Amino acid sequence: MIEIKNLEKTYDINNHSVHAVNDVSITINDGDIYGVIGYSGAGKSTLVRCINFLERPEAGTINISGFGKVIANAGRLYLERDGKPRPLLDKDLRTLRKSIGMIFQHFNLLDRSTVFDNIAYPLKYRNYTKNEIRNRVNELLKLVDLEDKRDVYPSQLSGGQKQRVAIARALADSPKVLLCDEATSALDPDATESILRLLKELNQKLGLTIVLITHEMAVIKEIANHVAVMENGRVVEDGEVYDIFASPERSITKRFVGTSNGLGKISKLIDDKAVDAVPTDRKKLIKLTFIRSSVNDALISRVSRKFDVDLSIVLANVDLVEDTPLGNIIVELSGEAERVEAALKYIEECGVRIEGVKR
Ligand SMILES: Nc1ncnc2c1ncn2[C@@H]1O[C@H](COP(=O)(O)OP(=O)(O)OP(=O)(O)O)[C@@H](O)[C@H]1O
Ligand SMILES: [Mg+2]
Known part of the structure; x- marks a missing residue:
């Protein structure tokens, strides 16, 4: 387990300071594929590079099972084992980095060495x-x-x-954790899929804990079980991947989820006036979310018949997240005001979540 508490990292450049990691507390459990998502400059790389101390946090603690708790205090690092802190030494860092591998967007291979030598490289300096x-x-x-x-x-x-060579090299010392900084961002969709499949396989076969930085929700959806959303140095939302996809709370999370399921397009349709989003007593544009169950067409026609209302589907999307179905449908519901109300109540009673799309 890696337990990060109140982590802080600031960069000072030309009398200007950037709070790259701002009071971050997260827990990465053994065997997790833990996704970190955010826009460019959100602080993802800085946060993840603090885990193997390629960056030195100024404050906060990082407790790493089997290693100890590193305490950052005024930019100095201490290692606490059995309740006794002492300065963190270079040899401690070498030990730690043996148990935490890392891969990058641009692979960082040695161009003049063969695949064999690239992978053998970290082993050459050991006994x-x-x-x-x-x-x-x-x-x-x-x-x-x-x-x-x-x-x-x-x-x-x-x-x-x-990237496969880089993964092999990162695993040479049999680490328990693999940090992946945009590991698929430079790859085409097929190669992305095969690398993600490989990471998932390594996670399952070796019990490897993976921390995965990305700016694509599709990557998170494909393999992660937990996700943290970063914005301006902070983790603004985190949780199990399915829950985040089913009920994103922060607007940035909604935007990310929207990019992965096509529902983000609805806002554009509304903005472009292709869809009339102004609700009236007789007409409402609503989003139905079917959680942990397949989208049920029968419900739509049943409601329509039972309450004598019209339900026209504007956009529908069914996803498998963590192998569990998650359906979103945007419908225009129209009819007599009272019937519309009764229909909404019934849909909710069937366990389907309802949200107004806009306004
Ligand atoms: N070595 C550095 N010196 C000064 N500022 C830095 C340094 N590294 C990062 N920063 C700043 O810290 C902030 C967070 O950067 P970071 O690289 O962690 O973001 P990121 O989320 O990984 O972005 P990207 O998706 O573009 O990789 C940015 O404003 C960046 O300019
Ligand atoms: Mg980065």
Whole structure:
């Protein structure tokens, strides 16, 4: 488990300070695929780089199971084990970084070294024999499905293959945690999918905890189980992925969820006056959310018959989030005012959440 409390990191540039991480408290459980999403400059990379102390936080604590609690105080770092803090030493950092691997958007491979040598690189400075290194690298090549690329150079690989090499290298020391900073942002959709599938497989097969930075909700939806949304250095919302998709609270989270399910388009349709969103007694534009159940067409026609109202579907979207269905339908509901009210009440009684789309 990685428990971060009240973490702070500020950069001072030209008498101007940027509060990159502002009072962040999050808990990453063992075996999580923990997504961190936010727009450019939100502080995602800085937060994640504090976990392996590539960035030094000024205040707050990071408690890492099996390592100890690192306390940042006025920019100095202390390591607390058994209740006794002492300054954090370089050798502590070396130990920590063996248990936390990291991959990046642009792979950071050594261009002049073969795939084999890239993966072997972190092992060279440890007490391994040549034979042990060869065996380990072969094992890693198999794990990332690149056995046939062992002796080629990075320039001879596709983006997805390069990221596989980077993943193998990051896993060379058998870390418990893998930090991924926009690991799929430079890849085409097919390569993105195959890397995400590989990460999920490693998570399940090795019990690897993964912290995944992205600005795409689709990536979160594909593999994460928990997500934290960052804005201006703060984590403004976090929770289980399904819950965040079903009930986003903050406007930034709604926007991210909207980009992944097409419902964001409805606001544009309304803004463009393609859809009349002004509610009247007789007509309402509403969003129905079917949580943990498939979208039920029968409900729509039943309501229409039972209450003698018209329900026309403007936009519908059914997603599988964490293998559980989540349906959103935007409908225009019209009819006699009393019947419209009764229909809304009935829909809610059926366990479907109702929201007005606008105004
Ligand atoms: N080394 C640095 N020196 C000065 N300012 C920095 C440094 N690193 C980050 N910042 C600033 O801190 C803020 C957060 O940056 P960070 O890189 O963590 O954002 P991000 O969410 O990862 O963005 P992106 O999606 O573009 O990668 C930004 O305003 C950035 O300009
Ligand atoms: Mg970043």
